[in-house]
Amino acid sequence: MTPHVVPAASPVPAPLDVLAVREQFPALHQLVHGKPLAYLDNAATTQKPQVVLDALRHYYERDNANVHRGVHTLSERATASYESARRSVQRFLNARSEREIIFTRNATESINLVARAWGDWQLKPGDEVLITAMEHHSNIVPWQMACARTGAILKVAPIDDRGDVILEEFEKLLTPRTKMLAVVHLSNALGTINPVEDMIAAARRVGATVLIDGSQSVYHMAVDVQALDPDFYVFTGHKVYGPTGIGVLYGRESLLQACPPFLGGGDMISSVTFEKSEWNELPYKFEAGTPNIADAIGLAAAIEFVRGIGFETIGAHESTLLEYATAQLSAVPGLTIIGTARRKASVVSFVMHDLHPHDIGTIVDREGVAIRTGHHCAQPVMDRFGIPATARASLAMYNTTDEIDALVVALDRVRQLLG
Amino acid sequence: MQDLNDLYQEVILDHNRRPRNYGPLPDATQSAKGHNPLCGDKLTLSLKVEGDRITGISFEGSGCAISKSSASLMTDAVKGHTVDEATELFDKFHQMVTTPIDQPVDEEAVGKLAVLAGVREFPARVKCASLAWHTLKAALTKTTEPAKTE
Numbered sequence: 001m002t003p004h005v006v007p008a009a010s011p012v013p014a015p016l017d018v019l020a021v022r023e024q025f026p027a028l029h030q031l032v033h034g035k036p037l038a039y040l041d042n043a044a045t046t047q048k049p050q051v052v053l054d055a056l057r058h059y060y061e062r063d064n065a066n067v068h069r070g071v072h073t074l075s076e077r078a079t080a081s082y083e084s085a086r087r088s089v090q091r092f093l094n095a096r097s098e099r100e101i102i103f104t105r106n107a108t109e110s111i112n113l114v115a116r117a118w119g120d121w122q123l124k125p126g127d128e129v130l131i132t133a134m135e136h137h138s139n140i141v142p143w144q145m146a147c148a149r150t151g152a153i154l155k156v157a158p159i160d161d162r163g164d165v166i167l168e169e170f171e172k173l174l175t176p177r178t179k180m181l182a183v184v185h186l187s188n189a190l191g192t193i194n195p196v197e198d199m200i201a202a203a204r205r206v207g208a209t210v211l212i213d214g215s216q217s218v219y220h221m222a223v224d225v226q227a228l229d230p231d232f233y234v235f236t237g238h239k240v241y242g243p244t245g246i247g248v249l250y251g252r253e254s255l256l257q258a259c260p261p262f263l264g265g266g267d268m269i270s271s272v273t274f275e276k277s278e279w280n281e282l283p284y285k286f287e288a289g290t291p292n293i294a295d296a297i298g299l300a301a302a303i304e305f306v307r308g309i310g311f312e313t314i315g316a317h318e319s320t321l322l323e324y325a326t327a328q329l330s331a332v333p334g335l336t337i338i339g340t341a342r343r344k345a346s347v348v349s350f351v352m353h354d355l356h357p358h359d360i361g362t363i364v365d366r367e368g369v370a371i372r373t374g375h376h377c378a379q380p381v382m383d384r385f386g387i388p389a390t391a392r393a394s395l396a397m398y399n400t401t402d403e404i405d406a407l408v409v410a411l412d413r414v415r416q417l418l419g
Numbered sequence: 420m421q422d423l424n425d426l427y428q429e430v431i432l433d434h435n436r437r438p439r440n441y442g443p444l445p446d447a448t449q450s451a452k453g454h455n456p457l458c459g460d461k462l463t464l465s466l467k468v469e470g471d472r473i474t475g476i477s478f479e480g481s482g483c484a485i486s487k488s489s490a491s492l493m494t495d496a497v498k499g500h501t502v503d504e505a506t507e508l509f510d511k512f513h514q515m516v517t518t519p520i521d522q523p524v525d526e527e528a529v530g531k532l533a534v535l536a537g538v539r540e541f542p543a544r545v546k547c548a549s550l551a552w553h554t555l556k557a558a559l560t561k562t563t564e565p566a567k568t569e
């Protein structure tokens with residue numbers, strides 16, 4: 001007898017009410033050069049919802065004090081809010097413990113922290129650090145510096161014409177000499193979503209430690225560090241609708257426990273004598289000095305805002321935008337999209353025949369359309385495609401198809417003017 | 420849109436489409452590379468200096484309309500002139516692109532180069548216009564480091 005199976009209700013995400021979402025973002029409602037702003041530069045940084053601005057203001061107006069240091073009421077409130085922000089981040093990444101969440105300035109500092117503290121501790125001459133050809137400079141340079149200090153060797157997994165990592169080459173480069181695999185989850189220049197689950201599993205087989213750069217992923221998709229199981233996962237607050245100046249390093253607790261500290265100073269010690277200092281417990285061991293309290297609290301407000309809407313809803317809206325933008329831009333004469341990976345987020349990099357991205361950027365700005373032009377801090381990606389730069393429209397939850405239309409009209413204007 | 424038309428004047432578009440003195444210079448006596456990391460513009464400038472005179476000049480590379488036309492206009496402007504005259508023109512050009520927008524530029528001092536005065540309304544583009552000139556200065560002083568616009 002076959003058991004009666006009740007099919008699981010396939011969760012249809014609630015559609016995003018984009019106008020209601022836009023209402024939450026004051027900066028979106030302005031004219032630029034007399035035209036309504038179409039902000040399509042979200043991979044560089046996202047705008048901030050009112051709840052983030054309110055959280056920052058509330059903190060400075062009511063709770064401002066140093067943390068972990070005072071017995072007075074304001075210090076207790078500031079400490080409670082700061083530690084509550086850490087728990088928000090912990091839930092956001094589904095980390096096991098808040099001891100695994102370290103606040104930094106940005107993703108760049110998080111990667112440098114690992115390259116210094118873990119790298120100087122673990123890398124030996126002849127060891128290898130493996131990255132991919134689509135990394136942001138912030139996941140290249142710290143490893144070059146670590147290799148220069150330790151005698152380790154930097155290896156780079158190539159990408160194909162679509163902007164996907166060539167997995168056969170990647171697997172070949174992954175050997176028992178590989179001590180660190182450092183990979184971007186979602187490429188800022190190409191929109192590629194890397195198969196990090198498989199890459200992490202492959203790294204495990206050779207015993208490599210893994211760092212994932214989640215700077216671009218955390219505002220497009222849900223991230224579960226227990227399911228993914230990297231050793232380190234980093235992101236930057238300002239791309240997930242939070243303030244600038246706050247970043248996150250997630251680290252596996254046992255590894256952080258064993259790893260020597262990065263910066264020395266106040267807060268990161270439990271006792272100091274001139275002969276010797278004892279390191280503080282996690283996560284404080286890696287947070288020397290007065291932290292960025294206000295922006296950690298602002299980041300938590302941003303994260304709760306995103307969680308309130310939900311990644312199913314955000315993802316469905318952004319897929320629609322990506323599909324629409326890809327179709328509309330492909331139809332623009334002379335335009336070529338750079339980055340056509342199998343799995344892609346709402347980032348559309350493009351070049352136009354005979355027109356330099358820098359000129360495109362200037363002209364569309366006069367039409368109120370904000371896009372990024374240049375090498376996107378990924379010069380090796382530009383070299384791979386044999387171009388000096390691209391123009392890039394990167395779409396977030398508050399963007400609309402009208403704004404994509406505005407970009408297409410502005411590109412017409414570029415051709416009228418320069419074509 | 421007036422400011423865009425000021426920036427992309429017909430002369431500039433013409434130099435962008437048909438850059439003058441573009442290509443290698445086989446008998447160059449000195450050269451320099453310029454790089455604007457902000458937009459990825461790269462250019463190589465080659466000079467032939469005989470005595471104190473620039474008798475040959477050419478450039479190669481990739482860049483936006485502003486940097487390419489500025490390089491093209493510059494090569495025309497300094498060819499046949501002495502090194503001192505070229506240096507003087509560098510100063511005048513620099514003066515022009517850094518003159519505040521609400522003040523008139525000294526068109527007589529820079530001649531044809533005055534068409535680039537429109538970049539002043541686009542602060543992010545001033546470096547595009549000056550790249551060629553910084554590269555010229557580097558080539559004249561025989562600096563081997565790539566010229567930067569920073």
Ligand SMILES: Cc1ncc(COP(=O)(O)O)c(C=O)c1O
Binds near residue numbers: 106138184
């Ligand atoms: C993929 C990626 N990694 C790292 C970073 C660096 O972020 P931040 O400059 O905030 O450290 C960025 C942002 O520019 C990025 O897109």
